[in-house]
Amino acid sequence: MTVTGAPLPTTDKNSAHQAAQRRMAWKPKGLLQPALAIALVVLLLGVPFWLVIATAGKDQAEALNPNLAPPTHWQLFENFATVFQQGRMVPAFLGSMLIMVLSVAGVLVIGSMAAWILGRRRGKGIAFVYALAISGIVLPPAVVTIVLLLRQMGLAGTAVGMIGVYMGMYMSTVVFFVTGFVRTIPTELEEAARVDGAGPIRVFVRVILPLLGPTIATATILICLYVWNDVFYALFVIGGRLDTLPLNLYQVASSGLYLQNWHLIFAYIVLMSLPLLITFVILQRKIISGITSGAVK
Amino acid sequence: MTAQLSPPRSRTGTHTGDRRPTSRRRQDHPAWFLFPALAVLTVFFFIPTLFNFFYAFTDWSSFKTQINFAGLDNVTSLLQNGSLLADLRTTLIYAVLVAIFQNLFGLILALILEADTRINRAARVAFFVPVVMSALAVGYVFRAILKPDGTLNAILGALTGQHVDIAWLGSTTWTIVVVALIHAWKWMGLSMLIYLAGLKTISPDIMEASRIDGATWWKTFTSIRFPLLAPAITFNVATALLGSMNGFDIVQATTGGGPGGSTELLNIFVFRTFGQGLFAQATTMSLTLFLMVTILAFPVIKFLRKREDVLS
Numbered sequence: 001m002t003v004t005g006a007p008l009p010t011t012d013k014n015s016a017h018q019a020a021q022r023r024m025a026w027k028p029k030g031l032l033q034p035a036l037a038i039a040l041v042v043l044l045l046g047v048p049f050w051l052v053i054a055t056a057g058k059d060q061a062e063a064l065n066p067n068l069a070p071p072t073h074w075q076l077f078e079n080f081a082t083v084f085q086q087g088r089m090v091p092a093f094l095g096s097m098l099i100m101v102l103s104v105a106g107v108l109v110i111g112s113m114a115a116w117i118l119g120r121r122r123g124k125g126i127a128f129v130y131a132l133a134i135s136g137i138v139l140p141p142a143v144v145t146i147v148l149l150l151r152q153m154g155l156a157g158t159a160v161g162m163i164g165v166y167m168g169m170y171m172s173t174v175v176f177f178v179t180g181f182v183r184t185i186p187t188e189l190e191e192a193a194r195v196d197g198a199g200p201i202r203v204f205v206r207v208i209l210p211l212l213g214p215t216i217a218t219a220t221i222l223i224c225l226y227v228w229n230d231v232f233y234a235l236f237v238i239g240g241r242l243d244t245l246p247l248n249l250y251q252v253a254s255s256g257l258y259l260q261n262w263h264l265i266f267a268y269i270v271l272m273s274l275p276l277l278i279t280f281v282i283l284q285r286k287i288i289s290g291i292t293s294g295a296v297k
Numbered sequence: 298m299t300a301q302l303s304p305p306r307s308r309t310g311t312h313t314g315d316r317r318p319t320s321r322r323r324q325d326h327p328a329w330f331l332f333p334a335l336a337v338l339t340v341f342f343f344i345p346t347l348f349n350f351f352y353a354f355t356d357w358s359s360f361k362t363q364i365n366f367a368g369l370d371n372v373t374s375l376l377q378n379g380s381l382l383a384d385l386r387t388t389l390i391y392a393v394l395v396a397i398f399q400n401l402f403g404l405i406l407a408l409i410l411e412a413d414t415r416i417n418r419a420a421r422v423a424f425f426v427p428v429v430m431s432a433l434a435v436g437y438v439f440r441a442i443l444k445p446d447g448t449l450n451a452i453l454g455a456l457t458g459q460h461v462d463i464a465w466l467g468s469t470t471w472t473i474v475v476v477a478l479i480h481a482w483k484w485m486g487l488s489m490l491i492y493l494a495g496l497k498t499i500s501p502d503i504m505e506a507s508r509i510d511g512a513t514w515w516k517t518f519t520s521i522r523f524p525l526l527a528p529a530i531t532f533n534v535a536t537a538l539l540g541s542m543n544g545f546d547i548v549q550a551t552t553g554g555g556p557g558g559s560t561e562l563l564n565i566f567v568f569r570t571f572g573q574g575l576f577a578q579a580t581t582m583s584l585t586l587f588l589m590v591t592i593l594a595f596p597v598i599k600f601l602r603k604r605e606d607v608l609s
Binding site for chain 1: 324325326327328330331333334335337338340341342343344345346348349352357406409410412414416417420421422423424425426427428429430431432433434437438439441442444446447448451452482487490491493494497539542543545546550564567568571576579580583584586587590591594595598
């Protein structure tokens with residue numbers, strides 16, 4: 001893998017820099033690197049994804065043993081229609097949407113409010129509260145006793161209970177991110193608003209919140225991913241009493257595997273992946289640059 | 298998710314020069330702004346965690362109407378039937394394997410796709426698709442691929458010209474490795490992006506200097522670029538370890554904890570025993586996970602951060 005190359009002329013400092021960077025990355029001009037990149041995509045991603053789509057387009061007999069052969073007769077949309085009904089797609093989509101939007105919005109607003117104070121005030125008390133508030137980044141939630149507590153509060157199996165649990169799980173992440181960012185916002189910006197007679201709520205809504213946007217984009221994307229795809233905590237908290245996409249996949253697959261209905265399982269997987277996949281493809285440039293720019297400091 | 302695992306420091310320095318009285322400052326940043334967040338954290342995070350330390354030592358189950366204190370009964374019975382130590386060991390092995398594979402794959406992908414060409418940009422997007430997918434769905438896909446008469450064996454058979462029927466998910470020794478590889482496959486796109494970002498931060502001057510010194514690609518990588526990736530490694534290793542210690546979906550979808558309990562993570566046990574109505578035993582295992590993460594996470598993060606300090 002040594003790409004040494006001939007010594008480059010160092011007449012211009014700029015071009016030397018570019019040359020150095022180009023030399024350290026795999027040479028784009030050679031054929032080896034693009035071939036390798038394409039081979040990796042085909043082998044590592046193409047094979048599994050083609051298997052999913054081909055199997056989702058087959059009938060039960062043909063899909064009994066999922067393989068890479070294309071279906072003799074495509075019935076992708078018939079299978080979609082079947083799982084759309086059997087997997088209760090519409091209520092599941094709405095359930096997933098409701099839980100994700102409310103818990104992510106809630107945790108962002110409440111977490112940012114706390115982070116603003118934690119970033120601005122000093123003292124041992126505040127340091128202690130901050131340490132406590134970010135401990136959840138590392139510590140795993142107590143999933144069994146959460147169910148007990150929710151039962152005692154009458155929230156077991158409800159959307160409110162699930163939203164609360166997700167907010168509790170991701171509060172630490174939001175507080176951690178936003179506190180770090182708040183400290184980089186000059187206090188002068190707040191002062192200017194205060195001189196105009198704005199109270200704390202106005203300052204927070206008018207000055208702090210609008211500045212947060214790009215910074216917490218990465219955290220928001222990842223929290224959305226985790227909440228949308230979560231099945232473990234949902235199995236405990238809402239069990240079968242509310243539809244979400246991953247919970248219904250679990251049900252479709254649990255009975256489907258028993259009946260060898262791979263075509264239905266894979267059709268469900270295609271349908272449930274579409275919303276996030278479409279969002280991702282539309283926003284891919286922003287998402288990828290958001291994660292890479294905010295990631296390593 | 299940034300790699301800043303220590304509390305961020307103030308970069309503005311406006312506070313030190315702040316001459317206004319503290320009472321004014323307090324009014325400007327009232328403490329009640331903290332209350333909603335603390336209330337949610339207390340109810341949905343801290344109280345359940347404290348409950349863990351209590352209900353792990355009771356006989357709480359769906360078969361009894363009353364909950365009685367039971368001392369160390371749950372712990373001793375879980376130790377006696379061997380599941381506590383076995384699951385703890387399985388979870389640790391799984392976490393370490395995932396951390397290794399995910400970082401190795403992520404780093405290799407980042408190095409291959411480093412140059413900003415059109416093909417590489419498209420490939421980066423493609424490798425992020427598994428990250429977006431549900432882990433449960435990924436598990437089912439690989440369950441189909443890895444069947445004894447599944448796709449992988451068919452491909453291997455076509456390559457070798459022989460009939461291959463390896464039970465990838467049927468070995469009590471190697472299936473844990475296979476499942477960890479699937480977990481790494483799902484998340485390697487995220488690690489790749491973080492490593493790409495880390496590689497971009499390395500100053501071209503350093504690369505230029507090493508070029509003038511006549512260093513090879515490999516030499517430059519091992520002695521300059523890899524050490525400078527320390528912050529990205531910290532973030533990636535820490536998130537991979539935490540994610541896999543809390544793992545559930547992929548293992549549940551592929552093996553369900555089998556064969557013979559050889560891939561039974563703590564969370565799989567918690568889910569199974571909870572379903573059986575043995576709530577106190579599930580709580581004991583949940584507490585075990587909590588203690589394991591607490592004991593391991595902090596030293597690991599400290600160690601990784603120390604590596605970063607050497608650089609600065």
